Amino acid sequence: MTMITLALSKGRIFDETMPLLAAAGIEVLEDPETSRKLILPTNKPEVRVVMVRATDVPTYVQHGGADIGVTGKDTLIEHGGQGLFRPLDLKIAKCRVSVAVRSDFDYEHAVTQGSRLKVATKYTAIAREFFASKGVHVDLIKLYGSMELAPLTGMADAIVDLVSTGNTLKANNLVEVERIMDISSHLVVNQAALKLKQEPLRHIIDAFASAIRQD
Numbered sequence: 001m002t003m004i005t006l007a008l009s010k011g012r013i014f015d016e017t018m019p020l021l022a023a024a025g026i027e028v029l030e031d032p033e034t035s036r037k038l039i040l041p042t043n044k045p046e047v048r049v050v051m052v053r054a055t056d057v058p059t060y061v062q063h064g065g066a067d068i069g070v071t072g073k074d075t076l077i078e079h080g081g082q083g084l085f086r087p088l089d090l091k092i093a094k095c096r097v098s099v100a101v102r103s104d105f106d107y108e109h110a111v112t113q114g115s116r117l118k119v120a121t122k123y124t125a126i127a128r129e130f131f132a133s134k135g136v137h138v139d140l141i142k143l144y145g146s147m148e149l150a151p152l153t154g155m156a157d158a159i160v161d162l163v164s165t166g167n168t169l170k171a172n173n174l175v176e177v178e179r180i181m182d183i184s185s186h187l188v189v190n191q192a193a194l195k196l197k198q199e200p201l202r203h204i205i206d207a208f209a210s211a212i213r214q215d
């Protein structure tokens, strides 16, 4: 029996991947929100799901800890995508990466003046490329959580973060001043696995492809 291991992360990615798995006839038998198990069984003995941190999904798939995974485009860009096939945009867990500042900060003036902008973000690769393309000098401050706090404490002028409804920004008196890119989650596949486990992986990829919502 060829075992297929799928890497997922908790939350929107897990929830929105379930209907795609159902299209492939796969049902996860435990809820990761209540189970402490890191390896979840499915109704198919040859398919299992490993629960990993969102930023670790590309790493697990790259190094063969999982054969396939679902990961945000933001995470994929930051990871670099080495060793991964990326056959499908699943169009799930949609959001955007944007620049946000305190509502009393004059962003337009700051980016045209040629002065340096202090930017706090978890997305240093995306931020570096974006501001370089605008010709704006930035000092990047790498953070791992709650980026909203950086402008509020005066540590940074701006943040680069994921925005979905905008409620988090609003609640912290921040405003979205530029949209950098739209984000959705992608299916990533280990390159060696795609050759060695071609048939079962093809089945899953094709089922996912047919179940992608086109809106």
Ligand code: AMP
Pocket: 012, 072, 093, 094, 095, 161, 162, 163, 164, 165, 166, 167, 168, 169
């Ligand atoms: P919102 O208040 O709806 O704009 O959501 C913003 C917060 O949720 C930010 O802290 C983001 O980091 C996080 N967030 C929004 N969309 C996603 C997503 N698709 N994946 C992971 N985190 C997200």
